[in-house]
Amino acid sequence: MKHVRTVVSPANLVTLARLLLAPVLFAFVLDARDVDGVTWAGFVLGVVLASTDYFDGILARRRGTVSRWGAFLDPLADKVVVIGVAVCLGMVGRYHWVPVALLAFREGVITMYRLWFARRGLAVPARQSAKWKTIVQGTALLLAVLPPLRDADLVVGMLLWLAVVFTLLTGAQYLLDGSRATSATGAKSA
Numbered sequence: 001m002k003h004v005r006t007v008v009s010p011a012n013l014v015t016l017a018r019l020l021l022a023p024v025l026f027a028f029v030l031d032a033r034d035v036d037g038v039t040w041a042g043f044v045l046g047v048v049l050a051s052t053d054y055f056d057g058i059l060a061r062r063r064g065t066v067s068r069w070g071a072f073l074d075p076l077a078d079k080v081v082v083i084g085v086a087v088c089l090g091m092v093g094r095y096h097w098v099p100v101a102l103l104a105f106r107e108g109v110i111t112m113y114r115l116w117f118a119r120r121g122l123a124v125p126a127r128q129s130a131k132w133k134t135i136v137q138g139t140a141l142l143l144a145v146l147p148p149l150r151d152a153d154l155v156v157g158m159l160l161w162l163a164v165v166f167t168l169l170t171g172a173q174y175l176l177d178g179s180r181a182t183s184a185t186g187a188k189s190a
Contacts (some may be wrong), residue, residue: 010025012070013058018052018077022084025049036168037092042145049081050138057063077105082137085145086160094144094156099164103137106171115176127173133166 028042052075083104089095117179121181140159149156 007058009070010072011056014052014056014059015070015073015077018049018056019073019080020043021049022077022081025081026084026088028086030092031172032145033064033092034092035147035150037089038094038145038147040147043142043147046085046138046142046145047138050142051132051138053078078134081110082141083107083140085118089144091139095160096157099160102164103167106167110171110174113174113178122182127170127177129166129173130170133170136166137163138161 006141023043025045026038026047032039032042056070056074086095086100086103089096090100136159140156140163143159144156
């Protein structure tokens, strides 16, 4: 698969749409404050946004190209949606702040870590486990806003903590992969 330098591609447009619709999802959750952020509108839009994460990848692979912008925008959009919705759910009392803070901290640290590597011309590629992490996070968020689960606090809390575990484990994998990439680069230049 070749890398291209285009910003405007069908896959990137889908990803940009996800970024632009994220604040609408946040508003749905916050507007449902009196019911702990549980909302059909939020659930449906969340499913739409999750499906765009799937379809932008299909579009990029179908064209046989992966753009550097897409490689940057796609995980950014994932992080904006996940952290944004988690914070909104914390604000309305559906989520406790400790797991939300752990999610946000990990995502922030790994984003800075990957940017640090990118500035040095190195890459820390995403593992398959990172895709699973995104699926687990998305599932936890979707089920937290699903109206039939409004009173299922134990299930919602357990799913959130499962997402936190996946998130922290994949963060540790990134740190190890980055350490190996740095060691390999240092060995080549020595």
